[in-house]
Amino acid sequence: MVGSKPLNIELYALALKHASIADEVVHGLKISNERLEYLGDAFLGAIIAEFLYQKFPYRDEGFLTETRSRMVNREALNEIARKIGLQKIIEAQQSGKNFQIHKSIYGDTLEAMVGAIYMDRGYAFTRNFVLKRIVIHFDVDDLITTTANYKSKIIEWSQKESKVIEFSTVSVTGNQRFKEFTVEILVDRTSIATGKGATKKKAEQEAAKAACESLSLL
Amino acid sequence: MVGSKPLNIELYALALKHASIADEVVHGLKISNERLEYLGDAFLGAIIAEFLYQKFPYRDEGFLTETRSRMVNREALNEIARKIGLQKIIEAQQSGKNFQIHKSIYGDTLEAMVGAIYMDRGYAFTRNFVLKRIVIHFDVDDLITTTANYKSKIIEWSQKESKVIEFSTVSVTGNQRFKEFTVEILVDRTSIATGKGATKKKAEQEAAKAACESLSLL
Numbered sequence: 452m453v454g455s456k457p458l459n460i461e462l463y464a465l466a467l468k469h470a471s472i473a474d475e476v477v478h479g480l481k482i483s484n485e486r487l488e489y490l491g492d493a494f495l496g497a498i499i500a501e502f503l504y505q506k507f508p509y510r511d512e513g514f515l516t517e518t519r520s521r522m523v524n525r526e527a528l529n530e531i532a533r534k535i536g537l538q539k540i541i542e543a544q545q546s547g548k549n550f551q552i553h554k555s556i557y558g559d560t561l562e563a564m565v566g567a568i569y570m571d572r573g574y575a576f577t578r579n580f581v582l583k584r585i586v587i588h589f590d591v592d593d594l595i596t597t598t599a600n601y602k603s604k605i606i607e608w609s610q611k612e613s614k615v616i617e618f619s620t621v622s623v624t625g626n627q628r629f630k631e632f633t634v635e636i637l638v639d640r641t642s643i644a645t646g647k648g649a650t651k652k653k654a655e656q657e658a659a660k661a662a663c664e665s666l667s668l669l
Numbered sequence: 670m671v672g673s674k675p676l677n678i679e680l681y682a683l684a685l686k687h688a689s690i691a692d693e694v695v696h697g698l699k700i701s702n703e704r705l706e707y708l709g710d711a712f713l714g715a716i717i718a719e720f721l722y723q724k725f726p727y728r729d730e731g732f733l734t735e736t737r738s739r740m741v742n743r744e745a746l747n748e749i750a751r752k753i754g755l756q757k758i759i760e761a762q763q764s765g766k767n768f769q770i771h772k773s774i775y776g777d778t779l780e781a782m783v784g785a786i787y788m789d790r791g792y793a794f795t796r797n798f799v800l801k802r803i804v805i806h807f808d809v810d811d812l813i814t815t816t817a818n819y820k821s822k823i824i825e826w827s828q829k830e831s832k833v834i835e836f837s838t839v840s841v842t843g844n845q846r847f848k849e850f851t852v853e854i855l856v857d858r859t860s861i862a863t864g865k866g867a868t869k870k871k872a873e874q875e876a877a878k879a880a881c882e883s884l885s886l887l
Binding site: 477478493510525578 | 708729
């Protein structure tokens with residue numbers, strides 16, 4: 452699955468040890484894949500950041516951040532873990548044991564596997580693994596067409612439904628350097644959602660996202 | 670400052686172009702350092718993740734995550750930008766111009782610089798730069814002694830002050846896979862702080878942190 456023989460097989464064994472099945476404690480630390488997951492999460496994020504940076508030279512960082520978060524969310528990673536065969540390995544390992552499998556175990560383990568590969572083979576190998584074995588499963592063009600502009604979506608909806616929509620800034624807290632805006636969306640004068648963010652625009656997007664969710668527009 | 674001659678000097682010029690001084694638009698994208706900042710932030714995070722992973726083999730991922738977030742916070746990065754001379758370059762560049770310098774410009778630019786180095790010289794060089802020019806400025810041992818266990822801190826405080834402290838779980842929302850706990854801290858039956866988290870323990874830490882902040886115990 453990794454595409455090459457492991458140099459240090461123990462790293463991969465550790466990557467498969469989810470916290471929910473860990474029982475050994477060394478130096479006060481429960482021996483599980485959580486540390487490798489932390490490491491793998493960081494490198495997966497960085498490698499995908501670079502992939503999107505290169506793929507979309509004319510898109511701003513808001514777009515890049517949003518697209519990346521869609522690629523590394525737990526659901527997406529669970530799905531990839533299934534596609535590359537990691538799910539079967541985990542299930543085989545758990546079979547006959549008395550554990551309930553949490554769904555997030557697959558994505559968690561995939562991240563831990565990325566961490567193990569980094570520790571075993573270094574950056575270039577890991578980058579290649581992430582691009583060839585993980586990123587390849589994403590239809591990025593499809594992903595970005597659904598990277599919604601929530602504000603437009605909710606405004607379109609209000610026009611179609613002939614509702615009066617207002618974006619109202621409820622509060623601005625913080626100091627000169629770090630601000631937090633709270634924005635409320637009112638439909639026919641009734642508040643339907645609020646959102647917070649470091650800029651008014653971000654707070655509006657957050658509020659619009661919450662509104663789209665509550666109105667099932669996504 | 671980078672420790673070697675740049676191969677592509679334009680990347681570094683771009684890294685110095687903060688969004689607040691950007692005025693050129695190409696293909697609908699404002700030409701600023703925000704994309705490089707996004708990239709640099711990701712690699713800085715990953716390299717520091719590995720540094721801490723190696724340095725603390727017996728600490729759990731909660732500790733590693735918390736320590737990393739203290740290293741990459743805006744205040745800390747602003748300070749490093751000052752130490753390595755980036756602040757002077759930015760100030761020289763802005764002098765005579767009619768811009769108000771945001772304090773976060775230094776940390777933002779440092780991240781963008783890491784992004785530029787990655788694009789210019791690749792991973793190994795960037796890793797070396799981050800370890801030798803950024804991480805070296807942290808007194809990590811000092812940092813971790815202040816990586817507080819907020820819950821212990823607030824409990825100690827309540828004992829010293831002879832107050833009755835309670836941690837009360839206010840709500841648990843979400844579904845089987847993703848939960849959010851809200852915990853409230855009561856001192857002598859009065860709520861002084863709340864916190865949210867994916868586990869009860871995390872929510873308690875968040876609430877304790879907020880309580881420590883509001884009581885100025887940090």
